[in-house]
Amino acid sequence: MAICNVCHNHCDIKENALGICMSRRCVDGSVKSDNYGYITSIALDPIEKKPLRMFYPGTKILSVGSYGCNLRCPFCQNNEISYGLDPKIMRRVARYISPKELVNIALSCRDDGNIGIAFTYNEPLVGYEYVTDTTRIAKEHGLKTVLVSNGCASKDIYTQLEVDAMNIDLKGFTDEYYRDVLRGDRRMVMDFIEYSARRCHVEVTCLIVPGLNDSDEEIQELSSWLASLNDGKGKKEIALHISRFFPQFRMRDRDATDVGLIYHLADLARDHLENVFTGNC
Numbered sequence: 001m002a003i004c005n006v007c008h009n010h011c012d013i014k015e016n017a018l019g020i021c022m023s024r025r026c027v028d029g030s031v032k033s034d035n036y037g038y039i040t041s042i043a044l045d046p047i048e049k050k051p052l053r054m055f056y057p058g059t060k061i062l063s064v065g066s067y068g069c070n071l072r073c074p075f076c077q078n079n080e081i082s083y084g085l086d087p088k089i090m091r092r093v094a095r096y097i098s099p100k101e102l103v104n105i106a107l108s109c110r111d112d113g114n115i116g117i118a119f120t121y122n123e124p125l126v127g128y129e130y131v132t133d134t135t136r137i138a139k140e141h142g143l144k145t146v147l148v149s150n151g152c153a154s155k156d157i158y159t160q161l162e163v164d165a166m167n168i169d170l171k172g173f174t175d176e177y178y179r180d181v182l183r184g185d186r187r188m189v190m191d192f193i194e195y196s197a198r199r200c201h202v203e204v205t206c207l208i209v210p211g212l213n214d215s216d217e218e219i220q221e222l223s224s225w226l227a228s229l230n231d232g233k234g235k236k237e238i239a240l241h242i243s244r245f246f247p248q249f250r251m252r253d254r255d256a257t258d259v260g261l262i263y264h265l266a267d268l269a270r271d272h273l274e275n276v277f278t279g280n281c
């Protein structure tokens, strides 16, 4: 039995069992990544799709995902690889790619506009060891690395990261929403963003779900807090992506977010931030 402290769940895991994310296992009394190198998705994507709008725009990035997640968002668009999954099936459908092999694949795509490797699709940090190992080799070969994360990782984990850019979700700005709907921890995400924004390029994404996080006040508070992080060094640097929700997975009881509302909330955010983008509109 061992406790995993990678994220807010602090799972107490019995020998040979998995934590909530279904991707970390207790082996011989310590918790190890169970999805290391098991890649379920790989694609050469435009960098804007991460989304990153202010980091090497117009380029592409080799994007990879494994399986497992530590949140329980009922509207997850990647639910097949994020949760409610059977790790045995995931391992069968995945392809094992070692960090070195992945770097070689990324290098072979350079002529197609590839600048590096993005860890995305599922939550990469439930398997942070693969991210850190691959990033180290990628850097030696001059590749950029990008992390797309929900931001629910402990300080011990996010302080080890040496990626060049991140897109971090800040899915709302109330503790209740994070706790009751997402099963996450807003404070942990805010600490992650605050730390990372001082060290690498950071953009933030907020998905607006009707009736849950769509008030004027909430987006004003969220964007005002993001603006406060810039703290005089390169004012208004953090870009915010405000995205539209679509009914899917376990949340089909409401309509897609009204496009007009997305534009309205983006305008409110622009009172605080210079770079606000709308998504899925």
Ligand code: SF4
Binding pocket: 004, 005, 006, 007, 008, 009, 010, 011, 018, 019, 020, 021, 022, 023, 024, 069, 070, 125, 126
């Ligand atoms: S990373 Fe996984 S096993 Fe570890 S605490 Fe979070 S949910 Fe539990």
